[in-house]
Amino acid sequence: MVPSNVATETKTGTSKADVPALVFRHLSKSFGGAKALDDVEFHVDRGEVHGLLGQNGSGKSTLIKVLAGYHDPDNGELEIYGRRIPLPLVPGEYLKYGLGFVHQNLGLVPSLTVLENLIAGALATKARWYIDWRAEAERALETFARFRLDFDPDAIVGALPQVQQALLAIVRAFEEIRAGAAEHGTPGILILDEPTPFLPREGVERLFELIRDIVSHGASVVFVSHDVDEVMEITDRATVLRDGKVAGVIGTKGAERNDFIEKIIGRRIDLFTTERVDRSASEVTAHVAGLTGGPIANLDLVVHRGEVVGLTGLIGSGYEHVPYLMFGARPASGGTLALNGLLLSLPAMNPYWAVQLGIALLPGDRQGASGVGTLPIEDNVTLPVLDWFRRGLGLERRGMRAGAAALGQAYEVRPNRPDLNLDSLSGGNQQKVLLAKWMQSNPDLLLLDEPTQGVDVGARQAVFKAVRAAADQGLAVICASSDHEQLAAICDRVLVFARGRVVSELTGNNVTKDRITEQCYASATLQG
Amino acid sequence: MIVIVIAVILLVAALILTVLQERGTTGSSPIIGGAPRGMRAISLPPSVRSAQGPRFWTEAYWAANWKTLLQRFSIFIAYALLLLAFALASPAFFTWSNHTNVWFSTAAIVVMSLGLILPLTSGDFDLSIASVMVLSAMMVAALNVWQGWPVGLAILAALAAGALVGAVNAFFIVYFRIHSLIVTLGVGTLINGVVIWFSKSNTISNVSFDLAAAMYERVFLKVPNNVWYTVIVAFALWYFLEYTAPGRRLLFVGRGREVARLAGIRVDRVRAGSLIACSMIAALAGVMYVGMTGSAEPINARAFVLPAFAGAFLGATCIYPGRFNPWGTLIGLYFLATGVNGLSLVGLPSFIQDLFYGGGLVIAVTLSQIVLKRQQQNF
Numbered sequence: 001m002v003p004s005n006v007a008t009e010t011k012t013g014t015s016k017a018d019v020p021a022l023v024f025r026h027l028s029k030s031f032g033g034a035k036a037l038d039d040v041e042f043h044v045d046r047g048e049v050h051g052l053l054g055q056n057g058s059g060k061s062t063l064i065k066v067l068a069g070y071h072d073p074d075n076g077e078l079e080i081y082g083r084r085i086p087l088p089l090v091p092g093e094y095l096k097y098g099l100g101f102v103h104q105n106l107g108l109v110p111s112l113t114v115l116e117n118l119i120a121g122a123l124a125t126k127a128r129w130y131i132d133w134r135a136e137a138e139r140a141l142e143t144f145a146r147f148r149l150d151f152d153p154d155a156i157v158g159a160l161p162q163v164q165q166a167l168l169a170i171v172r173a174f175e176e177i178r179a180g181a182a183e184h185g186t187p188g189i190l191i192l193d194e195p196t197p198f199l200p201r202e203g204v205e206r207l208f209e210l211i212r213d214i215v216s217h218g219a220s221v222v223f224v225s226h227d228v229d230e231v232m233e234i235t236d237r238a239t240v241l242r243d244g245k246v247a248g249v250i251g252t253k254g255a256e257r258n259d260f261i262e263k264i265i266g267r268r269i270d271l272f273t274t275e276r277v278d279r280s281a282s283e284v285t286a287h288v289a290g291l292t293g294g295p296i297a298n299l300d301l302v303v304h305r306g307e308v309v310g311l312t313g314l315i316g317s318g319y320e321h322v323p324y325l326m327f328g329a330r331p332a333s334g335g336t337l338a339l340n341g342l343l344l345s346l347p348a349m350n351p352y353w354a355v356q357l358g359i360a361l362l363p364g365d366r367q368g369a370s371g372v373g374t375l376p377i378e379d380n381v382t383l384p385v386l387d388w389f390r391r392g393l394g395l396e397r398r399g400m401r402a403g404a405a406a407l408g409q410a411y412e413v414r415p416n417r418p419d420l421n422l423d424s425l426s427g428g429n430q431q432k433v434l435l436a437k438w439m440q441s442n443p444d445l446l447l448l449d450e451p452t453q454g455v456d457v458g459a460r461q462a463v464f465k466a467v468r469a470a471a472d473q474g475l476a477v478i479c480a481s482s483d484h485e486q487l488a489a490i491c492d493r494v495l496v497f498a499r500g501r502v503v504s505e506l507t508g509n510n511v512t513k514d515r516i517t518e519q520c521y522a523s524a525t526l527q528g
Numbered sequence: 529m530i531v532i533v534i535a536v537i538l539l540v541a542a543l544i545l546t547v548l549q550e551r552g553t554t555g556s557s558p559i560i561g562g563a564p565r566g567m568r569a570i571s572l573p574p575s576v577r578s579a580q581g582p583r584f585w586t587e588a589y590w591a592a593n594w595k596t597l598l599q600r601f602s603i604f605i606a607y608a609l610l611l612l613a614f615a616l617a618s619p620a621f622f623t624w625s626n627h628t629n630v631w632f633s634t635a636a637i638v639v640m641s642l643g644l645i646l647p648l649t650s651g652d653f654d655l656s657i658a659s660v661m662v663l664s665a666m667m668v669a670a671l672n673v674w675q676g677w678p679v680g681l682a683i684l685a686a687l688a689a690g691a692l693v694g695a696v697n698a699f700f701i702v703y704f705r706i707h708s709l710i711v712t713l714g715v716g717t718l719i720n721g722v723v724i725w726f727s728k729s730n731t732i733s734n735v736s737f738d739l740a741a742a743m744y745e746r747v748f749l750k751v752p753n754n755v756w757y758t759v760i761v762a763f764a765l766w767y768f769l770e771y772t773a774p775g776r777r778l779l780f781v782g783r784g785r786e787v788a789r790l791a792g793i794r795v796d797r798v799r800a801g802s803l804i805a806c807s808m809i810a811a812l813a814g815v816m817y818v819g820m821t822g823s824a825e826p827i828n829a830r831a832f833v834l835p836a837f838a839g840a841f842l843g844a845t846c847i848y849p850g851r852f853n854p855w856g857t858l859i860g861l862y863f864l865a866t867g868v869n870g871l872s873l874v875g876l877p878s879f880i881q882d883l884f885y886g887g888g889l890v891i892a893v894t895l896s897q898i899v900l901k902r903q904q905q906n907f
Binding site: 327328329336342343344345346348349350351352353354355356361363365368369370371372374375379382383384386387389390393394395397 | 557558559560767770771772773776777779780783784786787788789790791792793794850
């Protein structure tokens with residue numbers, strides 16, 4: 001029976017089977033004025049695999065984070081198996097309500113064994129003074145056998161293939177739910193947050209088998225994904241989010257692919273448009289030949305003067321590695337780059353030389369790799385060009401501030417206060433500062449990775465304008481992005497990747513958001 | 529003479545830090561063919577007035593900044609309260625000679641702690657500094673007294689030994705990517721052993737009187753010279769960290785290693801440079817130590833580690849809060865030493881020193897965290 005000390009029973013009259021596993025009503029959450037979730041309804045039935053679909057920024061992850069207790073919603077009600085659960089949830093207490101999570105990073109410790117990882121949760125929460133390792137190993141083997149998995153409990157997790165790690169994480173989460181569920185008699189709800197992007201096709205199949213096994217035990221699964229095909233294959237129903245609102249709930253059986261894609265993309269007005277020019281006749285700025293490294297295999301790529309080339313694909317296709325490999329920020333195992341009359345070996349490339357040779361990289365990880373939030377804007381901006389401000393033995397600090405202020409003005413940074421710490425600005429303004437940081441040194445080749453992630457609409461337009469203006473002055477730009485609207489807005493040409501290779505090239509009037517999205521999904525299917 | 533030595537060592541330290549970072553030094557280039565098509569044009573942006581905060585010294589300025597200012601200069605308030613409390617408790621405390629004596633005997637640790645700021649800023653710990661200080665003191669004494677070397681030459685040898693230890697630390701930390709705590713703990717202990725071994729646990733006295741005189745003479749404001757040396761070192765470090773390009777890079781390497789790397793900074797060289805410079809400054813502290821006591825004993829160096837770290841971390845809570853900074857370190861250490869002196873004058877036994885340094889460190893850092901509302905510490 002339901003323990004009454006946790007929450008009150010609301011639907012005592014209804015029979016158990018009719019009660020949905022999880023219900024959110026009127027869920028809203030805003031971040032500084034922007035509505036991440038707006039009056040969202042979300043129903044998951046018992047024994048159902050329920051998809052949660054949407055583009056980046058549609059509110060998927062906010063919803064999941066409310067469930068996990070990371071976010072305190074502004075408004076909303078939550079019921080789990082008919083029990084009214086007070087919001088916000090306490091972080092880490094979701095197990096108490098029969099919820100289990102597997103996030104994309106899986107939450108495994110790679111240097112520990114399968115068995116240690118499997119019982120980590122129990123070790124963390126229960127005071128146990130003696131661990132019977134042999135009994136634990138036997139129990140683990142029984143569990144694995146139940147799911148037809150072949151694991152060695154003593155294997156080091158980091159040495160296992162990605163698929164096995166994902167399966168282990170899912171089994172672990174499900175076992176934890178079951179243990180919790182046994183206490184209050186509900187089968188539990190497993191939330192899988194984008195579990196598939198890094199898995200090969202066979203791995204996805206294996207994962208789906210596991211999900212079906214889990215559902216056959218009576219539990220419910222919430223499957224969060226951006227991949228329409230996978231959602232169509234595994235789910236019974238799916239809720240599509242767009243701009244924080246529910247765009248629709250679709251019963252998977254009998255639904256068409258296009259029904260989903262229409263709901264996901266919706267109709268939006270393209271704010272920034274560019275006149276696409278065929279630059280294939282103009283001078284070649286950079287010519288990459290045979291680039292190999294990470295997931296990228298033998299890539300050839302030409303960028304002309306004044307051209308903006310977009311790189312995209314679904315998560316896991318590897319396109320986002322290209323800027324880093326070209327910059328020497330991640331090791332390449334082969335390939336050359338011809339730039340400005342020089343032939344460069346990419347395995348020997350490193351960031352120091354890249355900067356010297358006129359390449360600039362704006363990384364996607366703003367706080368970790370692009371700028372230091374706890375240092376002033378003026379210091380962040382002047383870091384690559386400190387030599388300009390050298391006066392005798394020291395630096396001309398006043399000149400640095402004036403230079404940073406001039407850049408701030410040119411890039412419409414608000415407030416334009418170079419003495420403030422970088423993280424006192426909004427995400428969009430931070431990105432303007434960091435773009436300015438690299439543009440000031442007048443590079444020949446600019447590499448961008450997700451340049452407008454987490455950036456508000458106004459700042460997006462400012463970033464687009466700056467990139468386009470610089471390209472018109474002759475700068476060659478490579479932009480890796482999962483934001484197809486953005487690619488359509490700034491790119492002359494878009495290359496679509498799948499499994500580390502270019503599978504499609506869009507030029508001229510084909511560079512539209514819908515065409516890019518379509519090609520991404522089409523290519524993934526072709527490869528599968 | 530010692531002023532010249534300090535000037536030389538600071539210059540050498542600055543050179544090591546700079547030369548290692550600058551372009552044009554060796555390093556494998558990715559260029560395998562072709563010829564460049566001329567230099568890229570670089571234009572300096574025109575200077576433009578930026579939106580500014582309230583003007584200095586106006587009421588609005590105080591209203592906006594009083595909290596920050598209070599935190600920045602809280603150390604002076606604490607120092608004043610300390611002086612007041614002990615002045616009431618002990619008549620011997622509140623005399624100029626007592627204070628200058630306290631400063632005099634703390635100066636070597638202050639210099640060591642100032643040097644420690646460099647690797648702390650670039651994100652590495654150096655626990656071997658105290659051992660380097662003792663090693664340097666013993667080398668100066670042994671070469672001068674036992675071998676009959678002129679004291680100047682002995683000092684140079686000691687500084688070279690310091691640089692060598694720094695280079696060894698840097699090699700293991702940067703090349704083999706071992707955590708700096710482990711490497712410097714090991715190297716420091718190893719040096720302790722070496723010192724006891726070559727000195728056979730003998731204390732060496734009668735070190736050149738010139739060196740002692742260079743420490744205790746009071747040329748300016750009746751403050752011992754060695755206290756002025758600490759001010760010189762602090763000034764040089766402050767200038768280096770605030771007003772030079774290598775100093776800026778050091779800060780970025782410590783705060784955002786990946787940011788620095790992707791900005792084209794050669795992170796490994798910056799770290800190596802700061803470790804070597806730190807060891808050289810610790811060796812300078814050893815030279816001062818042997819001058820201050822006139823002798824050197826192969827004591828266990830561990831007793832000096834905590835005060836040096838306490839000084840650096842306490843310093844990071846004031847003057848420029850949130851950053852390791854030389855002025856905060858200088859004042860912080862003199863403040864701690866004055867506190868210990870006051871407590872012993874009131875008649876408390878000598879273990880009070882540990883209580884005060886250790887407790888003082890934790891309490892000071894805790895107070896500053898309360899002001900910062902328990903944010904993640906990020907120096």
